[in-house]
Amino acid sequence: MVTIKDIARLSGVSKSTVARILSNSGSYSDVSKEKVLKIAQELNYKPNSLARAMITKKTNNIGLVIHSRIYPVISHPFFASIVSSAVDAATKQGYSVMVFNDKEIQNSLDNIRQKQMDGIILAGYVDKSIVQELKSNYIPVVLVNDLIDTTYETSYVINDDFGGSFQAIQYLIDSGHKTIGFIHGPKDSQSYHQRLSGYKEAFKQGKIEWDERYVVYQETPNIEGGIQATKQLLAADPLPTAIFAGNDMMAIGVIKEIKSRGLQVPYDIAVVGFDDIEFSSIYEPALTTVRTDKKLMGEMAVQELIRQLEGADEANTITLPTELIIREST
Amino acid sequence: MVTIKDIARLSGVSKSTVARILSNSGSYSDVSKEKVLKIAQELNYKPNSLARAMITKKTNNIGLVIHSRIYPVISHPFFASIVSSAVDAATKQGYSVMVFNDKEIQNSLDNIRQKQMDGIILAGYVDKSIVQELKSNYIPVVLVNDLIDTTYETSYVINDDFGGSFQAIQYLIDSGHKTIGFIHGPKDSQSYHQRLSGYKEAFKQGKIEWDERYVVYQETPNIEGGIQATKQLLAADPLPTAIFAGNDMMAIGVIKEIKSRGLQVPYDIAVVGFDDIEFSSIYEPALTTVRTDKKLMGEMAVQELIRQLEGADEANTITLPTELIIREST
DNA sequence: CTGAAAGCGCTTACAG
DNA sequence: CTGAAAGCGCTTACAG
Secondary structure (H helix, E strand, C coil): CCCHHHHHHHHCCCHHHHHHHHCCCCCCCHHHHHHHHHHHHHHCCCCCHHHHHHHHCCCCEEEEEECCCCCCHHHCHHHHHHHHHHHHHHHHCCCEEEEEEHHHHHHHHHHHHHCCCCEEEEECCCCHHHHHHHHHCCCCEEEECCCCCCCCCCEEEEECHHHHHHHHHHHHHHCCCCCEEEEECCCCCHHHHHHHHHHHHHHHHCCCCCCHHHEEECCCCCHHHHHHHHHHHCCCCCCCCEEEECCHHHHHHHHHHHHHCCCCCCCCCEEEEEECCHHHHCCCCCCEEEECCHHHHHHHHHHHHHHHHCCCCCCCEEEECCEEECCCCC | CCCHHHHHHHHCCCHHHHHHHHCCCCCCCHHHHHHHHHHHHHCCCCCCHHHHHHHHCCCCEEEEEECCCCCCHHHCHHHHHHHHHHHHHHHHCCCEEEEEEHHHHHHHHHHHHHCCCCEEEEECCCCHHHHHHHHHCCCCEEEECCCCCCCCCCEEEEECHHHHHHHHHHHHHHCCCCCEEEEECCCCCHHHHHHHHHHHHHHHHCCCCCCHHHEEECCCCCHHHHHHHHHHHCCCCCCCCEEEECCHHHHHHHHHHHHHCCCCCCCCCEEEEEECCHHHHCCCCCCEEEECCHHHHHHHHHHHHHHHHCCCCCCCEEEECCEEECCCCC
């Protein structure tokens, strides 16, 4: 590895001068500059960021902690896009991203501190205590995709869960549906609470009585969860004419269960999902769903974190717009 | 941040002694040990890995470069599992992983050098020159999921593309198929070459004449690519009775195109994919495919890289077994 | 404009 | 068993 010492020796100036030229700070002569830059170039010099970070107290590394309590969530298409877009956005701004899995969260937290990450993005559900620990170590944090009730001021980036849900139900109501099932995800997830609120609000504005028998809770929001929830929903009388699933994976389960009973989607029962994962447009029938912008989510999380790293102190709440995508399941 | 200096002061010994005790090296008395450990505990001391790395020349960080030439590959379910399992495996061994996107590969490479990554995993197709640059900087490299022809000795982890393909075609032949279409992915991918070889070998062993009209190349191996390739295949006379797609996404395109012509899968034409991505079992008809072990792939890549970091010098080739999963499309 | 010096937080011989 | 010292590769005042 070539160091400033090597460059200093070869260009006949001191390390200090080399350092000043290379970091473009302080003053130096054009002559020195030319010599130093030329040698650095020839030697393909790259500054050692560890050494730099020791002094500047800034590594230009951010941590991305992925939640994995429910299913292997990193491999979930939804979170994968966040990782991808976060990496891209961070790279553009001169940061690198280190990915951690919250399965061994305490371990990750220790790593984050030891490795001097500048800040952390927590994607998905996290325990309050995690945010607390980070905050008490003065590490900037941005929460993504779900929020938690904390006494600490924390920035977060979430989807407009309420609005997306509201729009979906309103569309269903406008299409003539009056009995609409709703499948709620894990109870500790704020996102699903918001989606339920949007559901209720649409009923209210549509002046339709809301019947709680059609709201079902499902702790494992995947295909199997959707199937189980649908079994409950289809035990009601009258049958719902539409089902709004808390997410796309559950929605696919809903369709599968409906089909298995010899009923047809959307003729007998219409189905709407939430997320617009890649499969939703590929599945048959293609799923009507509330699209969230996963790419933007990663980007905004990075942007907000960097904003904090650069000194902003107030916590920011960023709500990303959703869009109803109408396909074949309604 | 609490440092060994703080601990030294509070426990009344020198920094050297604290360092020795904390890193459990050299010698020290039990009395000192007890005092130091207690204080370190109380102060919730975590060593600064930057400082440590400066001396040991080891960061315990590895880079994972994800290829994204064809589609946003990080968000591709296949690569997401690799990221996930690599992070898990690395964590278990005391390493952290930094994710880079090869879209800006030179930029990433600079980062990798500056940030002193101990080693690199290159997932997906990479240009020879990248491996060369890494090697000439003495950075250990492991190639994953595709290999390249390089004069440098490099370790890689790949699937048994030949064997998986061979088994799939043999199964098709055993089921009575004689005219089997094959959709090859990008020409520069060794994986697809291997899959084609397996296809040919099965024909050879089945003593069936191989007809090159049934082999089609497709540079964009996604659903649309599968649809286009199928159009070519269905222009042949006689029609193939089975189509083996180079990957699952293309296989789904194949099925869509077959369906759109009013033909039925598998009755008119059987379809087999490769990968066994999550969606393959969800799609209808559920896809018969060659399963690859994405989780194991990430794990083995990490394991092999660590093996090198610990001094192993020969390059290792790890071929992961595949498994034919028979579902509804055949 | 330039160089010597101190220091970031740690590790590692080396004397005592 | 213990402490002082040197050093990892850089940055940053500070004299000159």
